[in-house]
Amino acid sequence: xxxxxxxxxxxxxxxxxxxxxxxxxxxxxxxxxxxxxxxxxxxxxxxxxxxxxxxxxxxxxxxxxxxxxxxxxxxxxxxxxxxxxxxxxxxxxxxxxxxxxxxxxxxxxxxxxxxxxxxxxxxxxxxxxxxxxxxxxxxxxxxxxxxxxxxxxxxxxxxxxxxxxxxxxxxxxxxxxxxxxxxxxxxxxxxxxxxxxxxxxxxxxxxxxxxxxxxxxxxxxxxxxxxxxxxxxxxxxxxxxxxxxxxxxxxxxxxxxxxxxxxxxxxxxxxxxxxxxxxxxxxxxxxxxxxxxxxxxxxxxxxxxxxxxxxxxxxxxxxxxxxxxxxxxxxxxxxxxxxxxxxxxxxxxxxxxxxxxxxxxxxxxxxxxxxxxxxxxxxxxxxxxxxxxxxxxxxxxxxxxxxxxxxxxxxxxxxxxxxxxxxxxxxxxxxxxxxxxxxxxxxxxxxxxxxxxxxxxxxxxxxxxxxxxxxxxxxxxxxxxxxxx
Amino acid sequence: xxxxxxxxxxxxxxxxxxxxxxxxxxxxxxxxxxxxxxxxxxxxxxxxxxxxxxxxxxxxxxxxxxxxxxxxxxxxxxxxxxxxxxxxxxxxxxxxxxxxxxxxxxxxxxxxxxxxxxxxxxxxxxxxxxxxxxxxxxxxxxxxxxxxxxxxxxxxxxxxxxxxxxxxxxxxxxxxxxxxxxxxxxxxxxxxxxxxxxxxxxxxxxxxxxxxxxxxxxxxxxxxxxxxxxxxxxxxxxxxxxxxxxxxxxxxxxxxxxxxxxxxxxxxxxxxxxxxxxxxxxxxxxxxx
Numbered sequence: 001x002x003x004x005x006x007x008x009x010x011x012x013x014x015x016x017x018x019x020x021x022x023x024x025x026x027x028x029x030x031x032x033x034x035x036x037x038x039x040x041x042x043x044x045x046x047x048x049x050x051x052x053x054x055x056x057x058x059x060x061x062x063x064x065x066x067x068x069x070x071x072x073x074x075x076x077x078x079x080x081x082x083x084x085x086x087x088x089x090x091x092x093x094x095x096x097x098x099x100x101x102x103x104x105x106x107x108x109x110x111x112x113x114x115x116x117x118x119x120x121x122x123x124x125x126x127x128x129x130x131x132x133x134x135x136x137x138x139x140x141x142x143x144x145x146x147x148x149x150x151x152x153x154x155x156x157x158x159x160x161x162x163x164x165x166x167x168x169x170x171x172x173x174x175x176x177x178x179x180x181x182x183x184x185x186x187x188x189x190x191x192x193x194x195x196x197x198x199x200x201x202x203x204x205x206x207x208x209x210x211x212x213x214x215x216x217x218x219x220x221x222x223x224x225x226x227x228x229x230x231x232x233x234x235x236x237x238x239x240x241x242x243x244x245x246x247x248x249x250x251x252x253x254x255x256x257x258x259x260x261x262x263x264x265x266x267x268x269x270x271x272x273x274x275x276x277x278x279x280x281x282x283x284x285x286x287x288x289x290x291x292x293x294x295x296x297x298x299x300x301x302x303x304x305x306x307x308x309x310x311x312x313x314x315x316x317x318x319x320x321x322x323x324x325x326x327x328x329x330x331x332x333x334x335x336x337x338x339x340x341x342x343x344x345x346x347x348x349x350x351x352x353x354x355x356x357x358x359x360x361x362x363x364x365x366x367x368x369x370x371x372x373x374x375x376x377x378x379x380x381x382x383x384x385x386x387x388x389x390x391x392x393x394x395x396x397x398x399x400x401x402x403x404x405x406x407x408x409x410x411x412x413x414x415x416x417x418x419x420x421x422x423x424x425x426x427x428x429x430x431x432x433x434x435x436x437x438x439x440x441x442x443x444x445x446x447x448x449x450x451x452x453x454x455x456x457x458x459x460x461x462x463x464x465x466x467x468x469x470x471x472x473x474x475x476x477x478x479x480x481x482x483x484x485x
Numbered sequence: 486x487x488x489x490x491x492x493x494x495x496x497x498x499x500x501x502x503x504x505x506x507x508x509x510x511x512x513x514x515x516x517x518x519x520x521x522x523x524x525x526x527x528x529x530x531x532x533x534x535x536x537x538x539x540x541x542x543x544x545x546x547x548x549x550x551x552x553x554x555x556x557x558x559x560x561x562x563x564x565x566x567x568x569x570x571x572x573x574x575x576x577x578x579x580x581x582x583x584x585x586x587x588x589x590x591x592x593x594x595x596x597x598x599x600x601x602x603x604x605x606x607x608x609x610x611x612x613x614x615x616x617x618x619x620x621x622x623x624x625x626x627x628x629x630x631x632x633x634x635x636x637x638x639x640x641x642x643x644x645x646x647x648x649x650x651x652x653x654x655x656x657x658x659x660x661x662x663x664x665x666x667x668x669x670x671x672x673x674x675x676x677x678x679x680x681x682x683x684x685x686x687x688x689x690x691x692x693x694x695x696x697x698x699x700x701x702x703x704x705x706x707x708x709x710x711x712x713x714x715x716x717x718x719x720x721x722x723x724x725x726x727x728x729x730x731x732x733x734x735x736x737x738x739x740x741x742x743x744x745x746x747x748x749x750x751x752x753x754x755x756x757x758x759x760x761x762x763x764x765x766x767x768x769x770x771x772x773x774x
Binding site: 023027030033034195196229234267463 | 498499
């Protein structure tokens, strides 16, 4: 393979953080970055690498991001300067429409056409559209930036390159976390070098993320793929195991990605926001959304739920707002009715929690608080796992097939044979379940332990993990699940 | 906890860079490590750090344990009765081997090996062996794939122990829905290499739906006269909707036996059984980690 082929965009080979290609480019990047003394040089190096990374993931569709960046940059500057409220509103609306129109075209055009065809009875027309990786994430980031400038919560970027850096910054550009400009722009302006502690802990965070992704998520994902691809071939116990395997896969995949992203960003000297707080320990669905994909849930709260009226317009309106917000959140994940239903059911569950639950308190209080917390945890966990079926299924027929097969083949001998034939899978799932339910401090303890170890030990751990990734990977590179959103 | 971090950011970055470079070097070195561990002249293990070996070790994810403890439904029974020889296209019929050996009536030592579908074939094969003077040994590795049999030494050991004169492979069920079938080519070739010059037939997986190419790939490597395509058979399944029932297994083996006699490159005596065979000598392998 020629060097130019390595540098060129290849849609079959996304530049995921666990791939050897990324590792190679990152080594070169670190080699250059290590010797840069000035903030301006570091800024330029990171910006160039980010653009290259985004190009490797999307090819020439980097142009869509540039278009959004140009539109946002000028809209925000003009909004900040203008005292004419109508003009400010028009600029805000124009910027949002630009961002959303690109998102709708790339992500939802075929979905809309398919549903129009379904309603009209015409044969569906499918457009050959490439979905740029990360477009859902940067669309939300761009909207929040312009809205924050409009609200006066954020100073506009001083230069276009500064804003472009915010959008395209490689640790978060393709799969989040959904960062806010008010958090990132000040750090971009300073571009201070990372402290020695940050470098060590950043590497530790990367190690933890790689382990989550490569050793747990990808492995259990092989099994859940089998189940969800051909559910009618499997018995109820196998399907149930597959559904729980997917619940572990999506958590370890996405939180592992986030760990790597935050770790890499720490190496560069920029702190990104946390995205997970042991969500499977949640004791209510409200609590779950305070722990799962926190950057998305807070975004939905700040830019959809509260503008819709939040809880200020009465209880019924609050429930409707929750439902509508989660419907949009579901649709944001993908152009499919399964995502819409998934979001809608989460919205309904949130409304029910507000109606019958603890009114948003994270843990039960008063008599029998502990047993109620355990009961709440059990119910919440299984509700979330059940709803993952809709999230993972290709279409509603798969959901039907999964649910239809769940009741079949519940025989003790079959379950014993299944567990004995899949000992490694069961063991890894048990470890995964233990880790996902462990207190949050376990992860930070591991990171600090890694950071405080002597350099040769850290290098050794890194080698062992990298070798595990080489040996455990499937025949195809498994992209992070949230790349598709 | 005291963090033993380097004193300056510059030194921290240098350490980070050295860690990355060291990792690259170590991965390169490991990828070239192919060592036999021999103690006192006794070979204990082969040390290799490559992707194929681990893929074989973690293949349990794809395993399909035989959970067939539920009798077939009446509808299944009807389907068994309707099962027929696999349909051959004109092109396939025209491809009947030109190098076909004459029917060998000598007693054979038959080794049938593969995934859990071996269990469906072995009982009826035992009947054939008892009626035709053959002996047999069945090795069923639940849910195994061509990777496992191609990479691991299990087949070498079985051949060394059983000294078969004829081999039947029933493998590929777990690879029906592969996205990248071509990735299995080297493993299929490895299995064929392990069998050396011994006569064999490969019984294709009993499809329950259109496969993504594993049948065609195996057939292209072993040849049409060594590959029995099972995908045309209507076989009753256990409640897992996958494994053929015991009765369907008999029908399946009848079809395979007829094909070996009439159409395979290396026909052996497999006259229709006149008596029931003993429980087959067998070894069932579970998961390998």
